[in-house]
Structures are given as structure tokens and as C-alpha cells.
Amino acid sequence: MADCGCRLPEPLHAVFDTAARSGIPDTAVHRAAHQAILRSFASSARPPSPAELADTVGADQEQRAGVLAELARNDVTGLDTTGAIRLADPFSTQPTAHRVRISGGATPWAMCAVDALGIPAMLRTDAVIESADPRTGAAVMVEAAARARAGDTYPARWQPRHAVVLAGARPVTGPAASVCCETVNFFADREGAEEWSRRNPEVTYTVLDQEQAVRLGIRTFGTLLGTP
Structure with a gap:
């Protein structure tokens, strides 16, 4: 499922495949809750309140x-110590390096670069992704024209034009947020x-070119809301 025309580090296969399958029990209530959470992040950059979730789930x-x-x-969501939602892949309630300005929607934080690229595909809408090179702090921006998505890709303008995505995994076990x-x-x-x-030899990695990164984002998140 996470095939993007590249060879990912083995731990990332499990992470992205779980996200692509949505990883949820195949029941109407779990699907409804999951999609309500994703739509709330997309429209308001926050998870639904208990009352809002009750309206959707009816429980x-x-x-x-x-x-x-x-x-x-x-590993579909992450909860804090009070049981409140703190993340729902691809979204985070806490600041990260990646913000996604959704056309007609909110400006949520994305968990990682691939998640950021998957958000416009999941919503089938255009977006501007704002991030930064972790080595230099230089700004990286992707203008994603996901309304024009065709199959497993969509047009995108990257700045700088030679920007890439490093897909890395640490040698730990646990949820995607840790790995x-x-x-x-x-x-x-x-x-x-x-x-x-080279400065982080403990990280197993693959460098994705722009097309590979977009395809991985789409394959991972493009159908979570039922969009073909």
C-alpha cells in the first residue's frame, strides 16, 4: 500500500500501511468517529469536542x-493522560515543523512531511504546506494543487525547486510518533x-524525490475520507 516507486526503510512500511488501511476496527461507529476527527481537524485545526463527537457517533x-x-x-489517534485527543494521523494538536494552509479550511499542524503532502489529497483540495529544513532552518514550501489530482499524483510547486523529503525511522518500537x-x-x-x-547514523532512511513523496502521501492518506 505504501509503494511510491522507492524502497522505504522497513519500519516505515508498517507505519504507512497502517495509516493507509486506517488501522481501525471495521465497525460503523469506529469509522464514523475516525472520519469525524479528521474532518474536525481539517475545518478547525482541532479535534472534535466530546459533544461534537457524540453528535456523530451517537454513543x-x-x-x-x-x-x-x-x-x-x-495507532490511529494518540490520547493525552486525560483521554483527550492529541493527534490523529496526519494531524497534530501540538506545533510541529509542518503547517498546512488548507484552501477553504483551517491551518492545522501535520505530523510529518509525508502527512502534510497527504492532507490535501485526503481532502481533495488545494493547500500550501509550510515547513523548514531541519539542518539549516531554511524555509520549504509546497503549493499542492490537489484539486487537479490524477490517480496517484497531483501538480505541486516546490520552493526551493530542488527540495526533497527524507523518510527516516529510529531504531525504536511503539507508535508512529515515536518511530x-x-x-x-x-x-x-x-x-x-x-x-x-550522516550526522544521525541511528536513523534508517530513504531520500524521496518530489514525485515519490507526493505519491506516498496520496497512497497513505488519499482515501481515508472515502475519496476515490
């Missing part, structure tokens, strides 16, 4: 808590990505 407080816990166990979210980043160019990798 009592104990049942809603159980649904959220099950989504978290399947790779901080090591899947935009870089201003391939040379900078390779230099960063």
Missing part, C-alpha cells in the same frame, strides 16, 4: 471513551538530507 460517554481508546490502540514522525522531513536539497543523515 454515551463510556462508549465514546472506549471508541477513542480502541483507535489509540490501533518516525520527527524524522520524516522536508530538506532544501538532497545534499542537505544526506548530510543530516
